[in-house]
Amino acid sequence: MPELPEVERASRILRKAAAGQVIERVALLHPSLKRRVSPYRLRTLRGARIVTIVRRGKHQLLELDDRRTIHVHFRMAGDWQVGRRDEPLPPHARGTIELANGARIALVDPRALSTVDLHAANASPLLELGLEPSDPALTPAVLMAAFARKHGPIKPVLLDQRIIAGIGNIYAAEAMWRAKISPMAAASKLTRARIVRLLGAIRHVLGPAARLPGRYRDARDSSRIAVYGREGKPCRRCGTAIARTVQAGRSTYFCPRCQRT
DNA sequence: CGTATCCTGACC
DNA sequence: GGTCAGGATACG
Numbered sequence: 141m142p143e144l145p146e147v148e149r150a151s152r153i154l155r156k157a158a159a160g161q162v163i164e165r166v167a168l169l170h171p172s173l174k175r176r177v178s179p180y181r182l183r184t185l186r187g188a189r190i191v192t193i194v195r196r197g198k199h200q201l202l203e204l205d206d207r208r209t210i211h212v213h214f215r216m217a218g219d220w221q222v223g224r225r226d227e228p229l230p231p232h233a234r235g236t237i238e239l240a241n242g243a244r245i246a247l248v249d250p251r252a253l254s255t256v257d258l259h260a261a262n263a264s265p266l267l268e269l270g271l272e273p274s275d276p277a278l279t280p281a282v283l284m285a286a287f288a289r290k291h292g293p294i295k296p297v298l299l300d301q302r303i304i305a306g307i308g309n310i311y312a313a314e315a316m317w318r319a320k321i322s323p324m325a326a327a328s329k330l331t332r333a334r335i336v337r338l339l340g341a342i343r344h345v346l347g348p349a350a351r352l353p354g355r356y357r358d359a360r361d362s363s364r365i366a367v368y369g370r371e372g373k374p375c376r377r378c379g380t381a382i383a384r385t386v387q388a389g390r391s392t393y394f395c396p397r398c399q400r401t
Numbered sequence: 402c403g404t405a406t407c408c409t410g411a412c413c
Numbered sequence: 414g415g416t417c418a419g420g421a422t423a424c425g
Contacts, residue, residue, distance in 0.1 A: 389404065
């Protein structure tokens, strides 16, 4: 599920269930997660209070009252499921956070690619992340400068979390379609006008979580997904068959007619 | 820059 | 049984 809008939704669910609550136990169930935090360090979490949950890009940071941070990334298929400790675990539960109030938050991830890390007090999680799409500091000029340093096509550049945090494969395709820019267009050659359109499109497709503060407008119609996964189907603007190609190992869907290089 | 890798499930 | 999957990173 997770791109920025989905992680935003998930972190809100987590916030509602866990902010201000005391940890009873954190358990890592899958071997690939167990490798990341030792049983000893997990045990030190008992009694800590979760003060806030912060989302940065697709990362979730659970900040504890002792200044440590539980750092979660859903990767391809993670999600939270909130329940109670006495209920059976949901399928594909890879880890759990049990709270003193009896709640149990399960990290559910069929593919088991999610990551959980525990950062020491005051050790910043060292996220090499670019600006949030909702950050007013993210301007066309800033983007243009970042793109100028990049070689190659624009679409893989949009997936580079060090430039803009939170764009994933689906919404990269959607934003490019909306901005009428070909995924193969050279990043360094995009004109200012096209970058203005692209930035607007990114904020639109990523939804409310990506909007500039002070604006509101809900875009949750099915037209949010106009190209992704629609190979061979008609473009919703011009009717041309949507094409699929592979860039940097990822599928790219686009309209070969109305998205220009 | 591209490719392999971590995992498991869904689908052909 | 092979291919693909909404992510990120290590490597050539």
